Amino acid sequence: MKTAWRGRFAQLLLLAGVVGITARLVALQVVRAPELQAEARNQAVHQVRVPAIRGPIVDRDGAPLAVSTPVPSVYASPPEIQASPEKLRRLADVLGMEAGALHRRLARDSPFVYLERQVAPNVAERVEGLGLPGLGTVRESRRYYPAGPVAAHVVGFAGVDGGGLEGVELAYDATLTGRPGKRLVERDALGRDIRTLRVTQPVERGQTLRLSIDTRLQYVTYQAVKKAVSQRDAKAGMAVVLDPDTGEVLALANVPSYNPNRLEGSRAAHRRNRAVTDALEPGSIFKPFNVAAALEEGLVQPSTVINCEQGLMRVGNRRVHDPHPLGKVSVRKVIQKSSNIGAAKIAMQQDNGKLWRHLRDFGFGLKPGSGFPGETRGILHLPDQWQRFDRATLGFGHGVAVSALQMARAYTVLANGGVKRPITLRRPDEDEARAGERVLTRETAAEVKRMLDMVVSPEGTGSRANLKGYRVAGKTGTAQKPGEGGYREGKYVASFAGFAPVADPSLVTVVMLDEPSEPYYGGVVAAPVFRRIMAQGLRLRRVPPNPGHQAVPPPVPKRQALGSVAKGEQQS
Amino acid sequence: MKAGVTVLVLAGLILASALGLVWSREQSRQLDVAVHEQRDRIQRLETEWGRLQLERATLAARSRVERLAREGFDMHSPDSGEIWDFRP
Numbered sequence: 001m002k003t004a005w006r007g008r009f010a011q012l013l014l015l016a017g018v019v020g021i022t023a024r025l026v027a028l029q030v031v032r033a034p035e036l037q038a039e040a041r042n043q044a045v046h047q048v049r050v051p052a053i054r055g056p057i058v059d060r061d062g063a064p065l066a067v068s069t070p071v072p073s074v075y076a077s078p079p080e081i082q083a084s085p086e087k088l089r090r091l092a093d094v095l096g097m098e099a100g101a102l103h104r105r106l107a108r109d110s111p112f113v114y115l116e117r118q119v120a121p122n123v124a125e126r127v128e129g130l131g132l133p134g135l136g137t138v139r140e141s142r143r144y145y146p147a148g149p150v151a152a153h154v155v156g157f158a159g160v161d162g163g164g165l166e167g168v169e170l171a172y173d174a175t176l177t178g179r180p181g182k183r184l185v186e187r188d189a190l191g192r193d194i195r196t197l198r199v200t201q202p203v204e205r206g207q208t209l210r211l212s213i214d215t216r217l218q219y220v221t222y223q224a225v226k227k228a229v230s231q232r233d234a235k236a237g238m239a240v241v242l243d244p245d246t247g248e249v250l251a252l253a254n255v256p257s258y259n260p261n262r263l264e265g266s267r268a269a270h271r272r273n274r275a276v277t278d279a280l281e282p283g284s285i286f287k288p289f290n291v292a293a294a295l296e297e298g299l300v301q302p303s304t305v306i307n308c309e310q311g312l313m314r315v316g317n318r319r320v321h322d323p324h325p326l327g328k329v330s331v332r333k334v335i336q337k338s339s340n341i342g343a344a345k346i347a348m349q350q351d352n353g354k355l356w357r358h359l360r361d362f363g364f365g366l367k368p369g370s371g372f373p374g375e376t377r378g379i380l381h382l383p384d385q386w387q388r389f390d391r392a393t394l395g396f397g398h399g400v401a402v403s404a405l406q407m408a409r410a411y412t413v414l415a416n417g418g419v420k421r422p423i424t425l426r427r428p429d430e431d432e433a434r435a436g437e438r439v440l441t442r443e444t445a446a447e448v449k450r451m452l453d454m455v456v457s458p459e460g461t462g463s464r465a466n467l468k469g470y471r472v473a474g475k476t477g478t479a480q481k482p483g484e485g486g487y488r489e490g491k492y493v494a495s496f497a498g499f500a501p502v503a504d505p506s507l508v509t510v511v512m513l514d515e516p517s518e519p520y521y522g523g524v525v526a527a528p529v530f531r532r533i534m535a536q537g538l539r540l541r542r543v544p545p546n547p548g549h550q551a552v553p554p555p556v557p558k559r560q561a562l563g564s565v566a567k568g569e570q571q572s
Numbered sequence: 573m574k575a576g577v578t579v580l581v582l583a584g585l586i587l588a589s590a591l592g593l594v595w596s597r598e599q600s601r602q603l604d605v606a607v608h609e610q611r612d613r614i615q616r617l618e619t620e621w622g623r624l625q626l627e628r629a630t631l632a633a634r635s636r637v638e639r640l641a642r643e644g645f646d647m648h649s650p651d652s653g654e655i656w657d658f659r660p
Contacts, residue, residue, distance in 0.1 A: 069622025
């Protein structure tokens with residue numbers, strides 16, 4: 001009996017076990033199945049963001065100006081870090097960080113901290129070689145600027161997270177950025193990717209931005225300005241080179257510059273693109289526009305005689321003064337010799353409203369439209385505020401503020417025969433129509449061109465801009481800098497603006513030097529810089545020199561071309 | 573008799589489909605690995621491309637070329653007046 005009771009008890013226990021397991025199975029596999037499955041999927045499936053690579057910036061011929069390339073960054077997950085102090089010291093050593101700084105980073109209450117961003121590839125390898133849990137590397141892209149300081153102000157720079165902060169990097173940020181993609185991936189318990197389930201959003205790479213800049217000309221321009229700034233001990237210098245037929249910016253340089261690859265230590269003031277963002281009182285390089293307006297209105301003819309009063313004229317109780325006194329001369333001579341009194345007299349003949357409209361037509365007081373961030377419109381006061389003396393000084397470029405880019409744009413109107421075009425830093429597509437606006441008759445433009453050609457003759461103020469083999473037109477400027485309580489003694493902006501070849505201008509260039517030491521005249525200081533840029537620029541643009549304007553006959557070639565010599569030998 | 577055959581056939585089909593599923597899963601996993609490998613390769617090549625581009629830009633930098641031409645070959649960029657047009 002005893003055994004039978006035991007057997008029955010054992011049977012009961014087994015039965016209870018089977019029932020229990022079955023009940024549990026049903027509960028898990030049937031009743032709670034949907035809920036548990038969802039939980040499992042949540043733990044295993046992750047959405048991963050795939051960053052889009054920022055598009056490169058290239059020059060007009062495709063040479064790189066800004067390139068993004070993937071580099072590793074070291075991150076840590078502080079809660080997962082379990083490392084001996086000795087290992088942490090080694091890590092700090094590899095990263096080149098101070099042990100204290102590393103400890104502070106790791107003490108943060110966050111699942112993800114960057115230890116060091118954008119490290120060299122061998123540093124990343126050594127970090128991975130330490131084999132510490134909770135430590136890893138991710139790929140980020142880093143931006144490099146091959147042209148360095150030469151094109152820094154145009155290109156600008158992007159931040160460590162890839163957003164454009166300055167220059168065209170900022171202006172065309174949307175084009176360059178692209179769109180990050182999204183992927184669903186399944187991961188195992190250790191967080192390794194098992195497989196991609198689905199691409200929920202494909203990556204869109206940033207587009208390539210092709211600038212109108214010519215790197216070779218940019219280099220020549222930057223070097224020329226840099227050399228002049230150091231030789232003349234100037235505070236700063238800038239130059240803009242434009243294509244008068246398309247409005248493209250071919251080169252734009254500011255000195256002092258900075259290296260966009262190493263921003264630390266560069267001063268914010270040096271990073272500003274002053275040729276675009278700062279307006280200065282232009283001085284005499286403004287005179288041609290006053291004369292053009294007067295010619296257009298029929299108030300003067302190129303041969304009209306103006307009395308330049310032997311160097312001193314009173315307007316009301318104020319005085320206008322010429323450094324080189326002149327008597328009765330033609331309008332042409334007023335430009336050639338850069339007479340303030342002559343220019344003032346021409347300006348005083350004009351009607352406020354009409355003169356203002358003509359100046360607006362040249363783009364003064366208007367943004368040049370390059371889309372560059374911080375582009376200034378300069379200062380051109382409304383005509384109802386102009387007094388007689390204001391108009392007189394306006395005639396020689398005082399009481400108005402203009403950026404170098406604006407000035408260059410205005411000279412393109414004279415160069416291309418009277419058409420104003422929007423300025424662009426991007427190279428336009430071949431079939432892209434770029435509408436221009438005629439603001440000056442062909443005749444007036446040609447007449448002003450002839451006057452500017454005379455400036456660059458041996459008798460003109462701009463003789464130092466003369467090039468062998470090309471006819472050059474231009475205008476010198478020496479503007480005293482305004483300060484508190486009037487103009488400041490000994491502080492000048494020396495400038496030169498012009499174009500070449502006169503018959504069919506291929507380049508328009510404006511050079512400005514800020515506070516050069518004596519001699520501070522534009523014709524002495526800025527004209528040689530202009531000359532240097534033009535000589536190289538015309539060569540780079542393959543503009544053939546004019547044989548009639550050639551000073552020296554071509555040299556006898558030192559060596560015959562090898563091909564023809566070989567041919568001669570065969571024949572004999 | 574007839575029912576037994578049907579069951580056998582169906583059982584066979586189920587087995588075949590089960591094996592097929594295993595096979596296709598394995599296949600998909602392998603393809604996924606291949607995709608990963610290719611993606612890694614793209615990244616590696618992209619890194620290298622970027623590096624080479626930078627290297628080329630550094631080597632072809634105007635300042636470097638000018639210095640080499642000036643010092644090594646006694647050359648200079650021609651000034652105006654040193655350029656002639658020989659085209660017929």
